[in-house]
Amino acid sequence: MVSVRNLTFSYRRRPVFNGLDLELKPGSIYGLLGRNGTGKSTLLRNMAGLLFPQQGRLDVLGFEPRKRQPAFLRQVFLLPEEFYLPPITIARWVRHTACFYPHFSFQQFHQYIAGFDIPAEGTMQEMSYGQQKKLLISFALAVNAPLLLMDEPTNGLDIISKGQFRKVIAGALDEKKCILISTHQVKDLENLIDRILVIEDGKILFEQDIETIAQKLTFSFSFDPEDLSRALYSESSFKGNALVLPNTDGDDSRPDLEMLYKAVILASEQINKAFKS
Amino acid sequence: MNQTFDFGRWWMLVGGHWAENRKRYLLALLAMGGLLMAWYGFLLAIDKFGPLNLFLQYTAYHCGLYVVGCLYASTIFAELGSKARAIQYLSIPASHLEKLMCGILFGVVLFFLAYTLVFYLVDIPMVSMANDIIAREHQHWPGTMSPIGKVEVLNLWNNQWAPMPDKQYHLILLGYFVVQSAFLLGSVYFKRWGFIKTIVTILLCWLVFILFMGKGLQEFLPEGWHYDTPLQWINFSTPGPPQFVRLPPSLERILIFLIQYSIAPMLWFITYFRLKEKEV
Structure with missing residues (x-):
């Protein structure tokens, strides 16, 4: 089209x-x-x-x-x-x-x-x-x-x-x-x-469908330092650390677009690597 | 479906333009009529002997035509000066030619007809009023027995009293269409202040032309030759007894025809390409 x-x-x-x-x-x-x-x-x-x-x-x-x-x-x-x-x-x-x-x-x-x-x-x-x-x-x-x-x-x-x-x-x-x-x-x-x-x-930095994003990444809050070390992208908040993690357990969660966007912009290499694996 | 010109699509564009602007246009016509009436009223008030003679009507018509016509033409594509309006205008599913033809219909054809109609709607009763004043108050010129003739309504097509030599009166009207087309082009070309920038551009072009005719052209003439009058570029004379060099009559006629009738369409042609290349 x-x-x-x-x-x-x-x-x-x-x-x-x-x-x-x-x-x-x-x-x-x-x-x-x-x-x-x-x-x-x-x-x-x-x-x-x-x-x-x-x-x-x-x-x-x-x-x-x-x-x-x-x-x-x-x-x-x-x-x-x-x-x-x-x-x-x-x-x-x-x-x-x-x-x-x-x-x-x-x-x-x-x-x-x-x-x-x-x-x-x-x-x-x-x-x-x-x-x-x-x-x-x-x-x-x-x-x-x-x-x-x-x-x-x-x-x-x-x-x-x-x-x-x-x-x-x-x-x-x-x-x-x-x-x-x-x-x-x-x-x-x-x-x-x-x-x-x-x-x-000036280029398309990231392009994926929502289903693939859900398969590859999970979005969660955690105080656990182990989770924090596995995170592709993290930021601190009142509810704990907001994390973008590789979806290794096959969790079925809806992507948090705001977190994803920040992760893509600020940690594009890690995010793109997660999609290549 | 024709991608260059489709009458049905053009008519829809015309309908849309009228729907969006009709209030503004009708008010503008009323204002024009009101201003002309006020001007004629003033003339009637200050001159009870020869009010509204043909020369005054002639100048009123043409001054109004040039000023209002050019002002209006410079707003025809004013949409393109604002990002929001330009996006809406350029996205309408009609071709550039249809958009230009719609602009020409309103800016050139309909404006000329409407202006002329408003002029006569004011002119005819005001001339009749002037004749009443003459008949009622002064039938003779002051201090003489010579009668004051009846004031006639201006006939645009015979151009009596036009201030041009050799009865080339139609040039003033043709000149209007050329100048107005320049303003139409200016409305596409300039993003802001189209009217003022077009005036400046026309004046600059005119200055360059005059300088070229006055000084530049002399450089191209053979030794000892000079030309008589600016703008008469086809007549050259040597020192001593004048010897004129003229183009063959047929070529001269073609050139005069082209200069009179082709400049406005040429400016429309350029407007078309500017419109086509317009980005927003």
């Missing part, structure tokens, strides 16, 4: 990617994690055809994104972190925007906005930032685009809405769609993503 080969991109003199490779397949929700300024949004905008790679090959659904052909744009929807909604009513905006997307479902859209508790009346400018964001998420999902790119989608959402977000995203996925969510709010993606991508120094 998406194939990135040797992607090189820089903003004037600031290099962002230097030979990045990535493959996205349909039927999965990918979580793209990385520190601020590592190029998460840049990667999404390259995929959406809004930025052009300086070198390398980018193939999205058989299209070259930089050409921004209508047939490509109708199959890819980018939910940006900074967005703009015109000062008109929801109904008018949807009527004039949805017509560009052949698989847009008005029924789904109304379901989503009802789920998010968004008022259907009034102009969009009168809505709060969070409401506007939920409206845009509802629209993005109702477009039914094969590739949905979301940049920090949970920013500005309240706790209830974050739960609702996870619910609708999980329900919107099918075997023909691929959803890529870029975020630094790792906790918001828990129980949602299938695969995790960590971007660092």
Whole structure:
């Protein structure tokens, strides 16, 4: 679905990617994690055809994104972190925007906005930032685009809405769609993503599916010095040492994404070694 | 599905643009009409003898057209100046040509028609009011018995009273489309302050052109030759009895045609490529 080969991109003199490779397949929700300024949004905008790679090959659904052909744009929807909604009513905006997307479902859209508790009346400018964001998420999902790119989608959402977000995203996925969510709010993606991508120094530093991570690693708290010595990554907390350990006993635990992310960034060598073994 | 231009898709784009901007456009037209009315009202108040003559109408129409038209053209692709709006605009599933054609429809065609309509909606009743004032108050010029003629409504197509020699009046109107197209290009080219930066760029280009015509071109002429007037680059004369060098008439006609009619489309062409290459 998406194939990135040797992607090189820089903003004037600031290099962002230097030979990045990535493959996205349909039927999965990918979580793209990385520190601020590592190029998460840049990667999404390259995929959406809004930025052009300086070198390398980018193939999205058989299209070259930089050409921004209508047939490509109708199959890819980018939910940006900074967005703009015109000062008109929801109904008018949807009527004039949805017509560009052949698989847009008005029924789904109304379901989503009802789920998010968004008022259907009034102009969009009168809505709060969070409401506007939920409206845009509802629209993005109702477009039914094969590739949905979301940049920090949970920013500005309240706790209830974050739960609702996870619910609708999980329900919107099918075997023909691929959803890529870029975020630094790792906790918001828990129980949602299938695969995790960590971007660092212009490359994909770590890429694994959640099942494999659960097979290879365990996440626990312990005061035991023996556990601490076996840990691939550790940090102290009130509940004891938070540990990322090799899963030698075949424990079946859900990965703690925040701990995993920190471990990947701060102890990448040990973590990657654990996956090679 | 045609990836370059599809009428149905373009029409959807036009519908979307109108839905988003119609309030702003209608208010702008009202404001334009109001300003023109205020200006005409002022002219009627200060001149009771020959108010709103054709020259005043002509200048009011063209000054308004140039100023408002260029100001509006510089906002046509203003979305591209803001990251959030540019992402939304460039992601709409329509081709770059359709987006450009939508901009040209609103910025060039519809604006010109709407502006002209608003102008006449104000001009016709105000001219009639001026004629009433003349008939009621002063039928003769002060201190004479020569009658003050009836004020006519400006006819844009015969261009009476236009301040141009040789009846080349249409050049002012054609010039407008060229200048406006430059502002349209400026709205894609410059991220911020498009209007001001375009004015500066046009002035710089004009300065370079004048310097080239005034000084630079002389360098390319044979020894002893000079040319008469700036902008008449096809007439050269030697010292002594003037000997003119002219291009063949057919080539001259082609060049004049191209200069008059091709600059605006050429600027649209450049705008298209700028739009295509736009990154955000």
